Amino acid sequence: MGEVLAGGLLRAGWQAADLVLLARREERRHQVAEATGIAATLDPVEAVRGRAVLVVAVKPADVPVLISQIEGAVRQDQIVLSLAAGIPTSRFEESLAGVPVVRAMPNTPAQIDQAITALCGGVHADEASLAAAEKVLSAVGGTIRLDEYLLDAVTAVSGTGPAYVFLMAEALTEAAIREGLPRHAAERLVRHTIRGAGMLLTAVDEGPEHLRAQVTSPGGTTAAAVHVLEERGFRALVEDAVRAAAARSREMGRG
Ligand SMILES: NC(=O)c1ccc[n+]([C@@H]2O[C@H](COP(=O)([O-])OP(=O)(O)OC[C@H]3O[C@@H](n4cnc5c(N)ncnc54)[C@H](OP(=O)(O)O)[C@@H]3O)[C@@H](O)[C@H]2O)c1
Structure with a gap:
């Protein structure tokens, strides 16, 4: 650094x-x-x-x-x-x-x-x-x-945060390949999706909920995907991960 x-x-x-x-x-x-x-x-x-x-x-x-x-x-x-x-x-x-x-x-x-x-x-x-x-x-x-x-x-959210996004990129790339996409195409699609979503999120005043709603039509493909993520505890998992990183940061501070 x-x-x-x-x-x-x-x-x-x-x-x-x-x-x-x-x-x-x-x-x-x-x-x-x-x-x-x-x-x-x-x-x-x-x-x-x-x-x-x-x-x-x-x-x-x-x-x-x-x-x-x-x-x-x-x-x-x-x-x-x-x-x-x-x-x-x-x-x-x-x-x-x-x-x-x-x-x-x-x-x-x-x-x-x-x-x-x-x-x-x-x-x-x-x-x-x-x-x-x-x-x-x-x-x-x-x-x-x-x-x-x-x-x-902060350490748990933005210090560690890029790793959460990179892990998401890895998982999404592997999932894309399992759906039949060639690796080079999967990697490019994922990189640019994350870049585009990140840029959009920082460019507009609306929060992530609003941006997600924009790509979610009732009964559509995004709704099906988000339902699985919510049902399998995506939010709770993220919360637990952030809590673990914050706890580790406090532990390191105590030496
Ligand atoms: N990486 C991140 O994402 C990130 C984000 C925010 C904050 N930080 C913080 O930034 C700090 C550095 O992280 P890093 O990932 O860059 O670590 P790093 O790659 O290990 O770099 C630390 C450097 O400091 C050198 N060093 C250690 N003790 C020294 C001393 N007494 N005198 C002179 N040089 C010394 C090390 O030498 P050697 O080459 O001999 O090991 C190494 O080159 C950490 O405290 C970390 O918490 C990192």
Whole structure:
């Protein structure tokens, strides 16, 4: 996600010379510098020095080590912008006294600048800190401010959400093939159906219920399909999946 955000920043017009990347292995340092054209270092203190915004994009389990590597070097006029799922702002504040911390949850459509990222500020994050974080995050898509207690739910909905859609795409493709469509046609039909439906959903004011009603005539084919999905508990299944992801996010936050 760090590399994706770096790519987005460059596409949005940031200069490579104004950015620096941190890696923990030489092989990765080399690879990420080659891929992005941004200078990369293995030295956490060097990466932190003089930077306005410090983006933390390590796995949640690696956060404590990273904090211990930078805690002596981070200043109160810098902003820590953490993307780590489940890790509360307070975890950073415990070690980085007085430093503004912003916690954010993007999603993988960031790769094509189509992310939606929810963000919240910790106790020392003021309007300027949130605005600076939004400026960075908006390089890869839209942003929405929410209270921190909602971030686990966000992780379960939009952070994890692309996986639900991809699973749906897999299932629909397999079903299409079983109905006799050649694989290449099935894949194209499914990709474009999901793209078109997603674009329609974001382009109009009406909600999904209305859009679904538009394609559902009484006694028709969509009605037959939706009846099966409803009868077999589609909504309850989605609700259970989201609840499990939110619970896992809370668990990761407790470390
Ligand atoms: N993927 C998503 O959809 C998504 C969405 C929202 C938020 N996030 C969050 O983004 C974070 C990163 O996820 P990811 O999927 O991008 O993970 P990833 O592919 O494993 O990338 C994390 C990178 O951080 C490096 N790293 C770990 N500890 C380090 C340290 N102390 N110093 C320097 N580099 C260090 C890792 O190095 P190695 O190469 O040596 O492992 C790895 O290259 C996670 O906290 C996740 O919750 C991810």
